[in-house]
Amino acid sequence: MGGRRSLATNLSTNDEATPLGLETDRPDDFVTRLQPLCQRAADSLRQLGWRVVFAESCTAGLVSAALGSIPGISEHLCGSAVTYRNQTKQDWLGVSQEPLVNPGPVSQQVVQLMAQGVLNSTAEANVALAVTGHLGPDAPSQLDGLIHLGVAGKDQPADDAASDFTATRLCRLESSQRLLRQQESAHEVLATLIDVMDIFDHWKRIREGELEKSRFSWAHHFLREQPVSQDDATATPEFLFPGSFDPRHEGHLEIAQYVKSTFGADVEYELSLENVDKPALEFSETLDRLFQFLGGNPIWLTQSATFEEKSRLFPEATFVVGADTMVRVADPKYYLDEQSHRQAIATIVAAGCRFLVFGRQLDGDGSTTAGFYQLEDLVLPLELKEICRQVPAAAFRADISSTDLRAKRDEK
Incomplete structure (x- = not known):
């Protein structure tokens, strides 16, 4: 198109x-x-x-x-x-x-x-x-x-x-x-x-599986969309920020600005129609969330619920994530068994992908107690931790809760 x-x-x-x-x-x-x-x-x-x-x-x-x-x-x-x-x-x-x-x-x-x-x-x-x-x-x-x-x-x-x-x-x-x-x-x-x-x-x-990923890019307030076909393996952003973006907030923008100022590279975003913790996105939700990126950095639309799947679509990418996401990547409950857990991490490593991990305030859910967590505070498999880089809280910290923002939005 x-x-x-x-x-x-x-x-x-x-x-x-x-x-x-x-x-x-x-x-x-x-x-x-x-x-x-x-x-x-x-x-x-x-x-x-x-x-x-x-x-x-x-x-x-x-x-x-x-x-x-x-x-x-x-x-x-x-x-x-x-x-x-x-x-x-x-x-x-x-x-x-x-x-x-x-x-x-x-x-x-x-x-x-x-x-x-x-x-x-x-x-x-x-x-x-x-x-x-x-x-x-x-x-x-x-x-x-x-x-x-x-x-x-x-x-x-x-x-x-x-x-x-x-x-x-x-x-x-x-x-x-x-x-x-x-x-x-x-x-x-x-x-x-x-x-x-x-x-x-x-x-x-x-x-329907006809496409694996599509890239939407905005210039000023004019949307310019470029589909990426299944066999196009060359289009991989250096830094990719996956999320549900419900809603997109200042914390997301500040993280992108930090990456730009620290590494000299633009962040691109990724929205997956599938999510391991949430129902699949209907078209109305997809449209509403993509429209939040008007005038912003490009966003990819995929159906990749796990980082194992994302690493196949975006080899060599550095995933920009919070400590809460790394907890889920390491949590055995998201895998069929220990072997599939190890295989998922091996796939990510083999794809040359890495994680840039920002500290997050966690509520505590059984595997962690409530508090602010950085990469150094997490218990991760060694092979996973070796491909992670911590963003120190002294360099960047933004305590913005999407859950709280959704609650305030729903009250209106």
């Missing part, structure tokens, strides 16, 4: 100098410039057999106008609800008044309700995208040039691989002129539609 074209590059050339009345800024010229992106969206819709509907606020119909320029798109474009005013959002999409007042129309909550509302009212649509934003003038400074995008999807009639799914995105626009911001917002909606379809395609192919 090819990378998407960045409209912002085209717009920024004359962002401040070009008067709005020039022909280069006419909506029909914008639609022409957007043709390659629209064609890719149309091709993906046909490939998946999906139908899309939009709920547009700040883009005022530009998204559907652009996509509607593709011949034959009527089979896949259901339409668009242009709900510019709050009352129209209530009347057409069923958005209640309360979230429109607080947190307000330009918010994650409202854009998700917009997407769900237009999907619910469009029986033949499989996926809906919504957009709302402050394009100026006279926007509050903290919201000026900010747009929210919402995604909602439902079971596919011809494919039961994905259950209902939702996701949101937040974008800070590059342009400063209102018309250019409107066009950039439309570009982001279409690009997000492509992102959703690309991620679904690769999630499904990995789940």
Whole structure:
């Protein structure tokens, strides 16, 4: 799959100098410039057999106008609800008044309700995208040039691989002129539609065993995704940070920054659909977690639940982990027997993989007592400990609990 074209590059050339009345800024010229992106969206819709509907606020119909320029798109474009005013959002999409007042129309909550509302009212649509934003003038400074995008999807009639799914995105626009911001917002909606379809395609192919791994890489806020086929053994990052990223938090970012400043290498992340301690990820969860990496380092999608499997996919990689992960790698309960335990460690060693181990606060679970643990505090098989390197607490320590963050998130 090819990378998407960045409209912002085209717009920024004359962002401040070009008067709005020039022909280069006419909506029909914008639609022409957007043709390659629209064609890719149309091709993906046909490939998946999906139908899309939009709920547009700040883009005022530009998204559907652009996509509607593709011949034959009527089979896949259901339409668009242009709900510019709050009352129209209530009347057409069923958005209640309360979230429109607080947190307000330009918010994650409202854009998700917009997407769900237009999907619910469009029986033949499989996926809906919504957009709302402050394009100026006279926007509050903290919201000026900010747009929210919402995604909602439902079971596919011809494919039961994905259950209902939702996701949101937040974008800070590059342009400063209102018309250019409107066009950039439309570009982001279409690009997000492509992102959703690309991620679904690769999630499904990995789940079915057709692919072993796919690499998703973001440049600024434009997603550029490159599939990695099963027989491509050359694409291995130097430092790989596996995790569930539920949610991704500041501790993850600080660890990546530490690796960059200490070793001069970028960290790439890995999200596995399978986990030894948790249920397999459905598409909705996968989409939500991958969208957290917009504007960040690349992330790999795999189905490798164990480090034995990861070492086969990423030979020579250094896995960036916490002490809690090393406890699980060494715990016999995750293996069939002692022989399979030794074989797993031997496989990791033979692949040339290593572990960079950060200290973690452990709650205690029978094999350990509660407290802060570093590599030196762990009881590990010698052959495993020999391929580990400790990050001293004096050099780095971040006591952030994903469990606590999830609890706070669920309270909202």
